Amino acid sequence: MLTFKATWQQALDRLCERVLRIREAVGEAWPYHCDPGEGKWDTTEDGDWCGGHWIECLRIVGELTYDRKLQDESVQRTERLRHYLERDDMFRGHRFYYSAARQWAWTHDPKFRTLAIAAAWSVRSMAMPSSGAMPVGTQVQVRSLTAPSSGAMPIGTQFQVRAPQIFGRQMVCVDNVHPNLILDWWAFKETGDPAFTVGARRHLDLTARDFIRPDGSTIEFIDYDPETGHPVRHYTLLGTSDESCWSRGQAWAIAGFLRAYEALGDERYLSIGQRLLGYWLRHSNADCIPPWDFDATEDGLKGQCPVLDTSAAAIVAEQLARLALMSNPRATAVATANLVEPFIDGLLKHLTPVDAQDARAPGILLDGCFNHPRRYASRTELIWGTAYLLFALYYLKTGRVID
Numbered sequence: 170m171l172t173f174k175a176t177w178q179q180a181l182d183r184l185c186e187r188v189l190r191i192r193e194a195v196g197e198a199w200p201y202h203c204d205p206g207e208g209k210w211d212t213t214e215d216g217d218w219c220g221g222h223w224i225e226c227l228r229i230v231g232e233l234t235y236d237r238k239l240q241d242e243s244v245q246r247t248e249r250l251r252h253y254l255e256r257d258d259m260f261r262g263h264r265f266y267y268s269a270a271r272q273w274a275w276t277h278d279p280k281f282r283t284l285a286i287a288a289a290w291s292v293r294s295m296a297m298p299s300s301g302a303m304p305v306g307t308q309v310q311v312r313s314l315t316a317p318s319s320g321a322m323p324i325g326t327q328f329q330v331r332a333p334q335i336f337g338r339q340m341v342c343v344d345n346v347h348p349n350l351i352l353d354w355w356a357f358k359e360t361g362d363p364a365f366t367v368g369a370r371r372h373l374d375l376t377a378r379d380f381i382r383p384d385g386s387t388i389e390f391i392d393y394d395p396e397t398g399h400p401v402r403h404y405t406l407l408g409t410s411d412e413s414c415w416s417r418g419q420a421w422a423i424a425g426f427l428r429a430y431e432a433l434g435d436e437r438y439l440s441i442g443q444r445l446l447g448y449w450l451r452h453s454n455a456d457c458i459p460p461w462d463f464d465a466t467e468d469g470l471k472g473q474c475p476v477l478d479t480s481a482a483a484i485v486a487e488q489l490a491r492l493a494l495m496s497n498p499r500a501t502a503v504a505t506a507n508l509v510e511p512f513i514d515g516l517l518k519h520l521t522p523v524d525a526q527d528a529r530a531p532g533i534l535l536d537g538c539f540n541h542p543r544r545y546a547s548r549t550e551l552i553w554g555t556a557y558l559l560f561a562l563y564y565l566k567t568g569r570v571i572d
Contacts, residue, residue: 181562187532188230202546218260221267222556257306262348274571289356300398301371303349305340343387343418346425354432385448386414413464420481424488456515461538478538480554486512490561
């Protein structure tokens, strides 16, 4: 059992304070990203793909600070997401897991259990019959791919041609092992219906076959023929090139396969997650923080790009924290779970104040990178980075993961 260090408690206190400041700044809107220099939050009206993350931030801080108003707001915001239940969007998994499923665990109000189960079936119904692949969906929301570019870098025609296209059911991304499947694990525990685990396994196995390269890096997008289930082409929207490895996609893959091991106890998924994590550790800095793309370069030096993505490291840290709290992990999982300590310690070097002269507000997780090719929130505070670091510290502080 990991000791919850004093530095972790200080960081948790700062993150709680930061959530309160963000709430004060955004009001009824939904926080998205914030330039640490300007200090002004870019918000959305509906939470975009990460509204559930903000709801869980409010619930956690409400619990830790005994603030009933925050907990009530997390309930109210969960209701505000209800009309997105039928949206054809892979991120319904995140949206309703971090809101409805967590609200059910916390409040025991059956309407939230019903909402989360309905969302789980809706997401599960997205699977391609031919292959079991879980697609992106036709109504997926990711503002950085549709917002005007603020100086896109010349990385080739693939990004410029494909970015404006409408997302579709033929598109599958490496991320999908996390947002698409996160409700499967919860719903199986709640209902015992094997449709959730059978479907999840089909997608995990397809991902292992088609998305993971021999060196442990991952492809970002693959288009599939919906009728035959055969892959048609692979490409990137957020990486440097079609053959590169976008670090946040790698993070979702690591978290997704380790979460599958947590849910199923299948060491095959643990082994895949460890292989993906091995690539990460070989290509990240000493603090486990990756460049925004593992093939990003500066002056021709691979891996020396100064643009990092702390939000990617936070995604991995959250799942490592979950793994560290498993009651009976296999011996092969223990060393992996113990990596949560260097991951969190590395992230805390990017949490304000970073030194005695830092006058910025406390609890800002610096160096998040949303979409560097479009120069969209490339070096900024990202709400999901804050959320995942908060989640990880909350799990380790309380010694529990509520599902």
